[in-house]
Amino acid sequence: MELHVRYEGDDDPEKCSARKLARFDLASLHRSARGTPHGIVLDPYADRALSPADAEEAPHGRLIALDCSWETAEAEAFRLDGPHRSLPFLVAANPVNYGTPFRLNTVEAFAGALCILGYRHRAEELLGKFRWGHTFLELNEEPLRRYANCSDSTDVIDVQSGYLDQ
Numbered sequence: 001m002e003l004h005v006r007y008e009g010d011d012d013p014e015k016c017s018a019r020k021l022a023r024f025d026l027a028s029l030h031r032s033a034r035g036t037p038h039g040i041v042l043d044p045y046a047d048r049a050l051s052p053a054d055a056e057e058a059p060h061g062r063l064i065a066l067d068c069s070w071e072t073a074e075a076e077a078f079r080l081d082g083p084h085r086s087l088p089f090l091v092a093a094n095p096v097n098y099g100t101p102f103r104l105n106t107v108e109a110f111a112g113a114l115c116i117l118g119y120r121h122r123a124e125e126l127l128g129k130f131r132w133g134h135t136f137l138e139l140n141e142e143p144l145r146r147y148a149n150c151s152d153s154t155d156v157i158d159v160q161s162g163y164l165d166q
């Protein structure tokens with residue numbers, strides 16, 4: 001699974017998880033939407049939730065994130081080619097948004113998606129580059145396991161409802 005980032009560059013470069021992934025050759029950064037390859041776009045505004053069914057359809061086996069500040073992460077910013085998918089209820093472990101559901105940074109979004117799609121070891125490899133990375137898997141252990149066992153997006157939303165009701 002290739003990991004690509006449409007890199008906006010409007011967030012603190014020192015704290016940017018996408019830049020760090022690129023430094024370790026774990027993701028490729030793209031400065032324009034046109035230069036960003038086609039793939040599953042991780043988009044918090046997407047109607048359909050990511051599910052294991054997407055692993056079969058993953059265009060060219062690529063995941064795409066948009067790395068920008070949450071201040072500018074409006075729906076229009078996600079105009080990128082490919083099927084758009086939101087991530088279901090998962091809690092951030094990064095120091096900026098620790099404990100906040102759905103507000104994942106780029107490495108957490110990739111790691112959550114990889115776990116759901118059945119690439120858990122790859123998720124561990126990415127998170128291993130961050131001091132707090134293992135905490136993301138610890139906080140989200142049960143939901144990630146349950147989402148990865150779902151058959152499709154409807155199933156994922158059913159599992160998510162249980163967490164949102166709590």
Ligand SMILES: C[S@@+](CC[C@H](N)C(=O)[O-])C[C@H]1O[C@@H](n2cnc3c(N)ncnc32)[C@H](O)[C@@H]1O
Binds near residue numbers: 068
């Ligand atoms: C808004 S940027 C913030 C990046 C941050 N500057 C960093 O250093 O990683 C995080 C990106 O991760 C993906 N993402 C985060 N939470 C998500 C969610 N709940 N559903 C889908 N994608 C999500 C999106 O591509 C989003 O644009």
